[in-house]
Amino acid sequence: MKLKFWKKEAVKKKSVAREWGDAVMFAVVAATIIRWATFEAYAIPTSSMEKSLLVGDYLFVSKLHYGPRTPSTPLQLPLTHQTIWGTDIASYSDAIRLPSFRFPGFSEVKHNDAVVFHYPAEDNHPTDLKTYYIKRCVGLAGDTLKIREGQVYINGKVAENPRERQFEYFVSTDRVLNNDFFKQRDITEAYGAQGGYVVFTSPAKAKQLAALEFINEVALSKHEPGVAEADVFPQAPTVYKWNRDNYGPLYIPKQGATVAINAKTLPLYKRLILAYEHNENAAVHDGKLFIDGKEVNKYTFKQDYYFMMGDNRHNSLDSRYWGFVPEDHMVGKAVFVWMSVDPEAGLFDKVRWNRLFSVIE
Incomplete structure (x- = not known):
């Protein structure tokens, strides 16, 4: 073979x-x-x-x-x-x-x-x-977060501030300050305004500016407590008279936590319940929350928030x-x-x- x-x-x-x-x-x-x-x-x-x-x-x-x-x-x-x-x-x-x-x-x-x-x-x-x-x-x-005069408080205690945090100041001066003046002081946001300049910088640099002989004044641009900003969350100025510098107290929801739902809390948590919690049959009518067609007066969150x-x-x-x-x-x-x-x-x-x-x- x-x-x-x-x-x-x-x-x-x-x-x-x-x-x-x-x-x-x-x-x-x-x-x-x-x-x-x-x-x-x-x-x-x-x-x-x-x-x-x-x-x-x-x-x-x-x-x-x-x-x-x-x-x-x-x-x-x-x-x-x-x-x-x-x-x-x-x-x-x-x-x-x-x-x-x-x-x-x-x-x-x-x-x-x-x-x-x-x-x-x-x-x-x-x-x-x-x-x-x-x-x-x-x-x-x-x-629970609160802001008072620009300072953040968490659960009633002063929160640690970022080392490089900045605020808005109005720098009053009779002189013309060019870009090099601000660049030398590491200030990257400065805009001309009547009587001076609007700058965004740290409190330490604001103090240095105020010490210059040709600077009349450096004033912090702040909002007073109790004066509502209409565009501040939850966009309910008649209920919450909050602004960027004075805000809260506000509870930040945690998974498994239950909050009461009423006319005061609904503006805070409505979007969470309707948009983020994956409730297919949730709706708000006449200032009341309905889930599966039934009015609810409390809600338990399904995830954490920040x-x-x-x-x-x-x-x-x-x-x-x-x-x-x-x-x-x-x-x-x-x-x-x-x-x-x-x-x-x-x-x-x-x-x-x-x-x-x-x-x-």
Whole structure:
């Protein structure tokens, strides 16, 4: 009997295009997983956290601290957020929505953490694709927060203040102060006004300005207690006469906690119950809360909530204006600045070398 020996077929070599395609696919998948589960880059677009974080800072945000969340909108182009790069075309479809779960992290949210989260008041995108915000967490779930004359109190005790917090001041002077004057004093927000300048700076720098012989006065721009700001949360000035400097007391809901629902508390917690608590049959009619068609006079929360404020206290759109941040909107903790670019500087002074790889306090 003759034995037949079969030759091994030569493995077909991949084309250059195929090899590049495989490499790109692997890189995209790897980057997507890293971005979702570990660290994500984030840029500071506004001055609400000055001087702790500057416009032009590029951060790494840790998902590991609080635990990454599974995406609830799976039909999305990789490495995009809301729109396709350079266009206004949506990069996702919400035809499929999945429940989202958070993996365990190695840390809980703490007072004064610099936190990146999804902007809660935005309703035109799914939760996991809402715009990113960064603020400092001043109030945790279960805390009672109060602000008096700009000072935050938590559970009746003075809260620790950010080292670089700023306020708005009016600098009265007869002189013309140019950009170099403010730049030399590390004041990046200064605007001309009748009789002087409006500046956003720290109390220490305000005191230094007041000591200059050509400065007539440096006055803190503050709101008096009992004078309501109509746009301050919960936007009920007839019930809550709160403003940016005098606010609360306000209870921050904790999972499992029960609050009474009445004409005074409903403005505070209505949006949470209707928008964030996933109650399919909840509604408010004539100032009363109904769930599954029945009026309720108390409510037990299903998740934790947080209260966020910017360190630039008089130039920050934060929880004082739009309310609580739900736990399922929390993204991660800002850990360090990997690059910092001054958008106002000349070509050779663009990079702020002293901020590279600095830890965020």
